[in-house]
Amino acid sequence: MAKAWEDCFQPGEKLLWEGAPLPGVRGRAKIIGMALFGLPFLVIGGGLCIAGLVAVFGGQTLTEKGLGLFLTLFSLPFVGVGVFLVFGQWYVAAQSHRRIRYALSTRCAYVAKSWWTQTIESYPILPASSIGLEKGQSADSVWFHARDEKDSDGDRSTTRIGFEHIADGDSVYRLIRSIQMGTE
Known part of the structure; x- marks a missing residue:
């Protein structure tokens, strides 16, 4: 990421973790x-x-x-x-692993992508947020947001958003749980 994560933070917000997807072809x-x-x-x-x-x-x-x-x-x-x-x-x-960066602060999860343009999305970690840990053979994914979408036919689908294919999924999951409980 070209600039520091702290440039996106609100006053009092602190960086707890940052990472990126592990290299490899998925899908x-x-x-x-x-x-x-x-x-x-x-x-x-x-x-x-x-x-x-x-x-x-x-x-x-x-x-x-x-x-x-x-x-x-x-x-x-x-x-x-x-x-x-x-x-x-x-x-x-x-x-793709070179173009995606992740960060977790004391309040939000951040996903930065730099393809044609650079985008940064933030997802507040709330006590009611539904989170999940998906263990893989070589990498884990931590899910912290779900978005319900409706296509042109009226069919509904859910898109999960999270830190995908990271090495330290267990520790990131524990950090998010501590944010939810207010201990972080």
């Missing part, structure tokens, strides 16, 4: 599904691009060369989407 099933979806874009777009380039450089007439140029330019968005879906999302998933 492999979703990534593989999207890669399979993107494979036809890549194969067909790549084939059209190659066919267009062959026509541009091997065409006998100006019409063949023009059609080849059109075909090459037409195929580029499909190749781009295919490359991103098949390869790019692996890179984005592997780098």
Whole structure:
């Protein structure tokens, strides 16, 4: 994070913990599904691009060369989407731990993300807040906020917000519990 967490705090608020997700790719099933979806874009777009380039450089007439140029330019968005879906999302998933930072103060949980722009979200830790600890094999997640959402069809879903894939989930969970009880 470029600036200090304390710049976001209210008077009297103190930093108790800060961290980040552990490195690694998460959500492999979703990534593989999207890669399979993107494979036809890549194969067909790549084939059209190659066919267009062959026509541009091997065409006998100006019409063949023009059609080849059109075909090459037409195929580029499909190749781009295919490359991103098949390869790019692996890179984005592997780098996400570098773009997310977490902090816990005596009053709030903070989540900072820096992708295209930097955002900082704060979630007050209240006595009535529903919290949870999810133990994993190599990393834990501590949940401290749930948001009910409604989609365009009227279906409801709950999105959990928390410190995901951290190394010291037990100690962070205990800190949040102590904030709730007013002992921190």
